[in-house]
Amino acid sequence: MARKTRVLFVCVGNSCRSQMAEGFARYYGKDIIEARSAGTSASGVVNRSTIEAMKEAGVDISAHTSDQLTKDMLLWADVVVTMGCSSLEYFWDEEVTARRIDWQVEDPLGKPWDTMVRVREDVKKKVRELIKRIRENRL
Numbered sequence: 722m723a724r725k726t727r728v729l730f731v732c733v734g735n736s737c738r739s740q741m742a743e744g745f746a747r748y749y750g751k752d753i754i755e756a757r758s759a760g761t762s763a764s765g766v767v768n769r770s771t772i773e774a775m776k777e778a779g780v781d782i783s784a785h786t787s788d789q790l791t792k793d794m795l796l797w798a799d800v801v802v803t804m805g806c807s808s809l810e811y812f813w814d815e816e817v818t819a820r821r822i823d824w825q826v827e828d829p830l831g832k833p834w835d836t837m838v839r840v841r842e843d844v845k846k847k848v849r850e851l852i853k854r855i856r857e858n859r860l
């Protein structure tokens with residue numbers, strides 16, 4: 722059996738967007754993806770509304786933790802997906818061989834519930850497309 726593709730999802734606080742992406746990747750891609758998430762300035766908590774929005778979508782992320790991005794995480798990853806953070810340069814150097822993909826995803830933190838739901842659906846769509854690309858060896 723081939724090794725799973727290691728995907729690291731990164732946003733600023735590791736509280737909303739990257740948590741959603743990790744949850745969807747584990748749910749939809751568990752057979753081919755090993756997923757983690759981190760923040761360039763991790764908040765230390767997963768946003769309660771994010772947990773509820775994901776629960777509404779059938780994905781339980783209540784046991785997730787908000788983790789600070791480290792260089793070791795980047796070295797672990799085959800693919801790094803950023804969502805609204807551009808400060809990876811502090812960690813990124815010639816040792817990091819992961820493919821970097823940037824998704825423009827609105828930060829739902831502190832915004833109305835409909836924004837959280839819209840962002841969740843956007844992230845779900847992007848994760849499912851990423852999984853499809855990995856399955857088809859188009860990544």
